[in-house]
Amino acid sequence: MSVAGAIWGTYAFYHSPWWTRIGFAPDQPVLFSHRHHAGELRIDCRYCHSSVDRAAFAGLPATQTCLSCHSQIFTDTAMLRPVVASLRENRPMAWRSVTRLPNFVFFDHSIHIARGVACASCHGDVAHLALEEKLQKLDMRMCLTCHRHASAYGVTADHLLNCSTCHR
């Protein structure tokens, strides 16, 4: 009984949102809304995550990127104050990451974009989030589900199931 309980407990723990971080919105330096920017204003993801189609890392917007619009609009709102302060003090914004890539996994955003994998396929529909949170569990099963059925993206390459594709 207690063994079964321990197994259930472990299972429940590793699938609990506390462990998977799904649904948690960490505190951010600015109350930034993807719903407003990506959803309502329909700004392309790549405007801010500018290296997503060119490099492994998607990139976070530099303070300068925020201010390319916000030097014109909502310049002196309280919400925007940390961004303005960042520029004035030449101090980078400290965003809290929502997803975590373990050190033994080598993921490249650009090739996924090039092959037509949408951002939302992994990150979920962030365009509806007022505050950024993790929507899906990004585990190896999820990676393999796609890599096993890569033909859906017109990719016919067995190499996608090689260990060294992600681990090296």
Added chain:
Amino acid sequence: MTDRRDEFSPDASSPPLEMERREFLRLAGATAALAGLAGCSRQPKALRPYVVPPDGWIPGAKTFYATAMPWEGFGRGILVETHEGRPTKIEGNPRHRDSGGSTDAITQASIRDLYDPDRSAAPVRQGTVASWADFSQDWLPRWERLRAAQGDGWGIVIEPTTSPTLRRLIGEWSKAFPKARWYQHTALARYDRAGTQEDYRFAAADVVLAIGSDFLLNHPAALRYTREFAQRRKIDQGRLNANRLYVIESAWTVTGGMADERLVLAPSRFEPVLRAISDGLNGRDDFASLGETERDFAAKVIADLRRVRGTGLCLAGPEQSASVRTWTELANRLLASEGRTVISGAAMRGDGDAGCAGGLAELTAALNAVQVRQVCILGANPVYTSPNGSEFREALAKAEYSVHFGQYLDETGEGCQWHLPESHYLEAWGDLRGYDGTLLMQQPLIEPLRQGKSAIEMMHWLTTGLAAEGYDIVRGGYSVDEETWREWLNAGVASGSGGLSRGGARGPHALFDIESGTAKHESGSIELVIRAEPYLRDGRYANNAWLQELPRPFTSLVWDNALWVSPEMAQREKLATGDVLRLTVKNRSVEAPVVVVNGTADGCAIAELGGGRRRADGSGKGGGFDAFALRGESETERWLGRAAWERTGRSMPLVQIQTEMETEDRHPIWQFAAADTEHLQPREDPAISLFPTPPPGSPAAASAPVHHRWAMLIDLSSCTGCSACVAACQAENNTPSVGKDQCGRGRHMHWIRVDRYWTDGGTRSAPQPVPCMQCEKAPCELVCPVGATVHSSEGLNEMVYNRCVGTRYCSNNCPYKVRRFNFFDFRAPRESPLHLQENPAVTVRARGVMEKCSYCVQRIDEARIASEREHRPLRDGELRTACQQACPAEAIVFGDLSDPNSAVLRRKRERTHYALLAELNTHPRTTYLARMVNPSV
């Protein structure tokens, strides 16, 4: 379990840096104070983008910048890979002829020095840490007085350099302080003679006679020479245009290892043999004074050189006596090879500068005579590198004021009142000239990590009393427009420079006139040959653990230098490797362990400089013996001498990575004679594969998915065994250094090793680089209980670290013994700056996992992604492994067997192609081309 991290004191004194490796890569901008450590914390990590990003910057992408590395004062063009402003790897600059895109082991390892925690971090006054402001306060009043006295009593010591800016600054300083004197000191060879230097064209040379010269490793232009020489050793589509190399030397060098005919001689026997050869070239065969082997050798050389005339080449190492070097000049003139295989031009390095007041001997005299009272030593370490260090140190102590400026607080820094930190070459602006005369631009890759200044900035400050930025000083010397300047920086090479100008006709030389030596086997006395350590040079790289742990050619010694003696002497005197001898020259004596090396001249002992550092931190401390004490003062006594020796009765453990160099009839090396090229029978069909791939061109192939079939070919004919590949692999793949103790237990971690075997009864030797063979039928995979080593669809034998539980079955079952196991946690401590060097594309392995060559799978992935992103196929040659890219001989070819036009497939179709241990049916993807030798018939 002991914490083995304590063993690596190089890292122990590092300043705490709150940085994590991958973190650092991903996070933009502000590098310091990254919060959030991995592990148990549930607090998400902070990501800090730039406030204003640099133009054209892509986060996470690597960028290459061109700069130049100083190699004994000569420049070598390099490209440095950086990640977010953090240099991680050095490659050769293809635009510089002396590099041609390749590098050597020292260049590869120099990236580690940048992050060395033991590098001097602050000015030190009499052993107490001070600041630059303290120094400036202390120095400037003195400098004012010196200026008033026109520099009377001021001396500067500097290493000879090719840098136009530095040489200009020295000139300006001499003008500002006319009574001051400057001295040049180098412990190593001078490459100039009477204002000229010789350059060789190995591509054009059919017969080469090298006399005590290691031009393939121990030369500023060694990379170019290796490339050109190797071109003449390669079989290409069944054809061979082989050159022939004759070598006269006293002990094996990398060059001697490539010899077709090699004569082992004590230095005292060089001259009779050379005299016989020159007589023979003049048509007077007189071999009376020669022994049998000497006579055979001389006759072959004479016949060959007479046959080829102008495409013959005679060269002597810069360490050889003036008469030997004169002999080569005369011989080349006789052959009419001057201008064809030998070009002489103006000396690039400032050794012969007329304004220079001399070397260390002159300085010592001036110090003792109180003519020099204030002395500034820039970059050099004369207390260690002078034959009589203690004498110089005493002289130095007489100086009223002494300043040492260098990267390490070394023996000289300790002996001076002030020690000032010098920046690493990757942190400084500058300019250098290659041996070929090319003007190279040196630009910093990173702000100084310590408080270092460059030699150029220091010299400017000493001249003007004003601090200036290195950039302004260097830029000020060039009147080119901004566009040209930027072009130069971008290319690393100034356009239109280079190419040695032909020197004027040389004056008549005195004819060869020396008394013939006779080999003496006096008991208790031996002829000494002193030479630079192949990787530590004059000891300046002693703190570099990668270089310390790089097995030395022929001895495969690590972490120590030792005195080479011949097997005959060892037998006669009952010496064994590790026995410690006491050598005495004049009144100085040194205790040195012995290593017995086949092919060493009997009655000779070879001492390599660079060991036995007294004042070095971390990995440099203690290893080996100090051969400087065996040196004489004069130019010839620097390299040759005679020492009395006696036993101490002690012995010390020396670690040799390869202990058996006999092949025992197993033939890991297939060797063939150039004359037999036409009659060779192929051994291996490269097209046979166990992988179900339809033959190229067939209808099935057109519809089948493209499978790359990665494969490597190593051409043993051109491999010199210089170990550049080993160092390049270590830099690329985050391979740890493990220390002498672990090496002694066979736990070194190099993914590629260079084996060396004696061939032809020990008269020749052949190196053989052995990376993972990537067997198609890999024995390691069958025995792994957890599936941690598996085969990929492209034929890679993959190692999955996070599956590995460390049973080591795979290593036991590997017939090539190329798997390496992390017996301990060999990583640097978390806060060590050494982590900044690590390649972010490769996992840093923890304790208890197996690792091995991956064919640089990170480079495969990167190139594949780049090609797929651009919707084009991978081009042959676009993807190079780290070892391949570094190799100066271009002996390593990597590519795709599925590509019918790939270079690797073309090379594998040669008749000399063979696989190592093919009889085991492992079907290795890494195969070899047989070793070509071209003996004289």
